[in-house]
Amino acid sequence: MNPLLVVLFLPLATAVFNRLFGARLGKGAAAGLACASVLVAFAFAADSVLGLAALPAASRQVLVHVYDLLDLASFRVGFDLLLDPLSGMMILVVTGIGFLIHLYAVGYMHEEDAGEYARFFAYVNFFVFSMLTLVLAANFLVIFTGWELVGVSSYLLIGFYRGKTSAADAGKKAFIVNRVGDFGFLMAIFLIWNAFGSLDFSAVLPHAAALSPGMATAVGLLLFMGAAGKSAQGPLHVWLPDAMEGPTPVSALIHAATMVTAGVFLVARCHAIFELSPLALGVVAWTGALTAFLAATVAMVQVDIKRVWAYSTVSQLGYMVLGVGVGAYTAGLFHLLTHAFFKALLFLAAGSVMHALHGELDMRRMGGLWRKMPLTCATMIVGAACLAGVPLTSGFFSKDEILLMALRGPHADFGLWLLGYLGAACTAFYSGRLIFSVFFGKPRDHHAYEHAHESPWVMGLPLVLLAVGSLAVGLLGLPGFLTHWQPFTDWLAPVFADLKAVPEASASRALVLGLMALYTGTVAVLGWIAWRLYTGEAAAHPADGEATSALHRLLWNKYFFDEAYGFVFVRALLGYSRWLWRWVDQGLVDGTVNGVAAAAQAAGDFLRGRVHNGRTRQYAAYLAAGACLLLGLALIYHR
């Protein structure tokens, strides 16, 4: 049996088993089973990837046909899996980081009862399965299947705390917003089907050039609509911050490390189509850049630490999208990889803080926690450094690469770079702000502070591993002028072999170094500002609803996206539907039906009351009239 099947179906099997019987097994067994399945999946994934690596670079593609999904005479599509460098990288990320997060969750969720515990792990395993389906897909139908299934598991996990209305709302919102994107994806699939008569990547992507420019643009934009939904790009980003209603490991796994990167993955996967349309690529890049910048500005004023990381995730996803949008697929994917590590780390660390403070998430009530939880503090600082792009961390290299490509890549634009740069500056500020508010300065809520404690080792271990990973992963993609050892680029090279120029050639070493210096300086300055602002006794946090300026109010309310959607889509749509129901359905359509019945009854009443009134003479009159009618008709026909 192909190891990929184990990778894929073992988590599914465990998920089903745990969901059905996990509650009876007890917590330990359920968690153990779940973790083990992901670890085994990781092992098999690693094995598969190593096997792939052993192949010559040009033929690194393994196609696995599981069974036929649909067979419509001239059109067939199967449940087919494709292992290539791109999906190989992704399955390692999904199972690897997935495992660490599972491990973390063993500790994090231990207060839940056995049933909930098993349910949690079932859902998470199911998510792993869904995500693997997505990345391993060899055709558009399977990728759409995975695409939707991660949506479902995300929905389930966001709404994990089923008794909470806000959790259920957030899950619903996530799913519906994603569905808006899926609408585009579905249309793109149909267009591809029309154009190629097949949905297999192997039949579509190598022959993408056959698409007319207009069609390529349409397909690209529609695909990106799907990608934007899943990767929380503006204006479809609104679900991601709310998704933090889910348990923290979920935020780390799904809403930071893996699922949300699916959009980036999709664009990279279909780059052959995007490359045909400068317009589509432009939309991708500008969407990414704007999202990166705007989300970073919002993150600067939020006080809920998970929410800060959520907006940060939106922003970082913007960078990845910007990367693929400017044609720097490798750079975008590299940021995906580094971000997976450090954002997972940041969320887990935030979870650790939250765990220590019994669910407290408001950074205004924290402070000075480094004494109580040094490990969490240290690892979170590592993560934040990566996020902020402190030199020599992985985030520094990956973000740097993207910005460079925005300035000098094949589809570069100074505006893109500028937005990216400003976003990076904001990132440095909010990362610093969060770290300093939470761990440094004086405790602002003494009661909470007194009861704070470091997390157990099952939570600590993943933090450490992820911190190490966050730092180390940067080595895979050092800038080209430092070393010729470029494992990441080389590994993905076969996937992007169809692209024309080697983009980096256009950037001089001086420019690269100059930009690095600029970023370093910016990070240092903004970090210092954050330190000054947020370590004091009365840190510069305004209270809820207290706006210091119009700008602050704008950011605090996240540019009023939710309100706008609430008005346009929810209230207007519901209002319209209600109107439609009352006046059209009940009024016009049903009214016609009932009106006909009422008219018949009225006619019946008329006949009974007026015509059959019991008077013989009237009856005789009708009789005579009838006779006249007959005679009249006869005469008419004989005229």
Place this chain on the structure above:
Amino acid sequence: MIPAYGLRDLAVLGPEIACILGAALVLGLDMAFRSQSSKRLVEAAAALALGVSAALALGRLAAGPGSAFGGQVLDGAVPDVFRLGLAATGLLTLVLARREGGSQGLLHAEFYALLLFALGAMELITVSQDLMLSFVALETFSLAMYVLAGFNKAWHGNREAALKYFLLGAFAAAFFVLGMALVFGALGSVRLDAASALLSGGKLAAPREMLLDLGLSLCATALLFKVGAAPFHLWTPDVYAGSTTPVAYFLSAGAKLAGFGALLKLLGAVPGCPAPFPQILAVLAVATLLAGNLGALRQTNLKRLLAYSSVAHTGYVLVGLLGLGTAGSGAAASVLAYTLVYAVMAFVAFGLVAAAEGGLKRPLLLEDLQGMGFERPYFSLALAVAMVSMAGLPPTAGFIVKLGVFKAALDGGHTLAAVVAILNSVVSAAVYLRVLVALYMLPKSPDGAQGGARLSGTLGFAVVALALALLALGLLPGSLLALGSL
């Protein structure tokens, strides 16, 4: 030259003669035995006469068409089946009278005699080829029916019904007389076969043809009055409601059979049924359907509801008549089948009304049926079958015959009339569903009739058997369709 008539001529009229002799026998027996036991004897004699009449009709059916009295009487398959149906209707009326006749003051020899006279005349009109003969027959059975409608003089309703029926019936008959005069003017005779011979030979001058059509239209008025076609139908609800239930049944089923038998003969005078007759029939059919169905829609008195329903059914039969001009449309057969099945459906319905109203001092209302569905399962099922059949829904005989009339109309090219008629079926379904609603879906009404609605005795047997027959004919309608090959 005086033609010589013989036994052969009498044989053709055998069924009628059996009825008339039966009537005489009944009266004679009543005079001979003025005792309580004579009631049964009289009843048996009447039944016997009707049985003989039916048997003779069957014999005539087997013997094939026969002309008698110089062509004034012409029987054939269709009239013979009408006669058979009339005799059967008479028997069913006896069954009904047996159940409630006592309490309704019907069990007198005169009742049976009048019934037999009426039936004899009704059978006669279906074979008559001579308008004068038809007129005499029409008046004979009409007079008998006026009396039957007012038979129970103690009932106020009976008296009013009789007077209304009489005045309107006589009024309608006057139109027949005038019509007959016009026909005579056109043809020099009142023989239908003469008309058909002249018309098909094209030997009739245009003004005379017009006169003939006017005359036939006026004659038709009286017949349409009898079958209850709008706008000549207004008497039906009042008279049915005012009469005793057996008489109401007889008025509805018997008059329909006889009236349509006569109408078929009348229209047979105009071969190919040229204009204006199809137009007249179409207008009347639509008017009748609307009047009957819409009138019944809000009716709560069950007998009135059945009266309106009888009007509506007349409408459907008229739709079937539309096909008369087209050879092979099976129009006559569809009319025949429809009226026969109507007689059965009406019997089940009126029979159940009779069973339910037992001892009730006021008219039976829909609400009296409430809650009976599961308490009186057989009663309710039989009524439900009758209602479904009347609504023309499968799998009942009502559906098959309705299909027949629609088919005839469509074959005659009267698509529009067929569409209107079929949409009327929705209204009629609404009417009959109300009965089912009352039976099965509403709780017992506090002032509803108590006790009655037991199916027992001859009536119970007949009602259940005929309800089953409606179902059986719906599933295996071979015998109904065989009428088409007559």
Place this chain on the structure above:
Amino acid sequence: MFGVGFFLALAFALFAVGAFGVLTRRDPLVMFMCIEMMFNSGNLALVALSRYLGLASGHALVFFVVAVAAAEVAVGLGIIIAIFRTEKDVNVDHLSELKG
């Protein structure tokens, strides 16, 4: 000058008058007499046409009609008298309890 047309017109007029009477009078007896008039208008037409066509059979028909009308009188009077006896009031418009 009194051709068949005249008689036919007279017959129609009589018929119309009779019908008008039925529709306007309230006494059942009078109504019934009006109906008799309608019958007889038919008879008149028959006789006239019979003469015009030179056929005797029309006269024979008239006898049938007269006979039937006589029978009708017998039954009709019976019914009307039965009503007279019990109701006292013989306005047909008042006999309208059966309706709806």
Place this chain on the structure above:
Amino acid sequence: MLSLIIFSPLAFALALAFGPWGGHKSARRAALVLSLAQAAFTAWVLWGGDFSAAGFQLQERLAWLPALGAGYHVGLDGISRWLVALNALLLPIAVLSSWNAVERYPRAHYALMFALQSMVYGVFLSLDMLQFYIFWEASLLPMYFLIGVWGGERRLYATVKFVLYTLAGSLLMLLALVWMAFLARTQTGHLSFDFLDWSSLAIPAGQQMWLFAAFFLAFAIKVPLFPFHTWLPDAHVEAPTAGSILLAGVLLKLGTYALMRFNLGLFPEAAHAFQKPVLIICLIGAVYGALMVLVQRDFKKMVAYSSVSHMGLCVLGLFSFTLAGEQGALLTMLNHGISTGALFLIVGMFYERTHTRDLSVYGGAVLKMPVLGLLFLPVALSSMGVPGTNGFVNEFLCLRGAFEAFPWAGAVAALTVILGAAYMLRLTQKVMYGPLGGAKMEALTDITTRERASLGVLVALIFALGIFPEGILSNTQPSVQAVLARLTPGASTPAAPAPAAGGEARP
């Protein structure tokens, strides 16, 4: 064999109505056993057919009404096979759903369900159109009683509306049937109601329009398509659970099945002429239905309106005249039966416990009913068409078919993907999640083994059909392709003779 399938439930119905089962316990037990036996027998028969070819299998013919050219003629093909199976499947489930809910006149209740099943079988299997019509109309009556006797507060209004509305449509079809028989007479010399005879008739294009319209109206009301749908919410809301399951599960399918077999199969030219208007109606219906669901406050009404939306999609697929669309429509018939059946089953479970369908009372049910929560989810996912559940496959294929025919149609229809998620999740959340809704929710008890079994079977099917759709699609394909072949212009319709002067001329 097929006749046994059709008439065995009728025999069972009589046995139940008049048999020796006095109390409601013995009646329901008998009903369950009989329905399971019936299902097993049907499954056994269906297994035997050969569905690699398009023709009708297991045909049976009897002379019935030779005078009218109507006979008794049944047959089974790939299209009807699964609908028959669905009908067999849903009866035991419906019986189980009324287990405790029906205490008044249980024998009559179960007998009517069997009678309904028999009529539905008859519709799916009839190849003689008069016989088809008889079954079609006769299927109204059992449902009329099921709603009218065992229904809710406004049952009379609902049931009378249901019967009259559907009757109004089908009566015109009756005229069209007779017209077709006349056509057969003019072309073959004898009246015929046989579908196979009709398939080879050359119907003048002008007449096709009228005939198509008459058929379409009947079926559109049954489906029901917008704007003929208003009877459905009323009927569903008032129907007892079993009635709703059967109504949504099989009765609506009569309409779509008949559209596919007769409207498309007999009037290809008219079908092409009507394609766009019908597609537009379907689009309106699909989106409009979904919007209606969004604003309902009644649990059952939501599910009912979602049927309007789903059936709009189904007919959309049908009228795309593409293989994907037809296959999708056929799958929709099955899957909608399963998932909406399951939804109504769930509504019934709640109603039995809370005696209210007002959603404002609901909330947090999953906390009290974890097992139901587990089984509810796949049903909801299926209804909104999530991959892995059956709902996805049919939705995908229907949309695909529409898109293939007219991209705009596919695009508009795909809005239901979003709206479907919106309303289904809203429903799920209202009922299952959030804090407990109140006293009525506090008193909830989780579903019993009986309820688990019935719902579990449906959920298992939801997954099975979602994961292996080919299991069904592969053996419906030949029959569906045969339908499509007739629709392809010039493929199989013989040249139509010049129509007689004037459209109204008699055939």
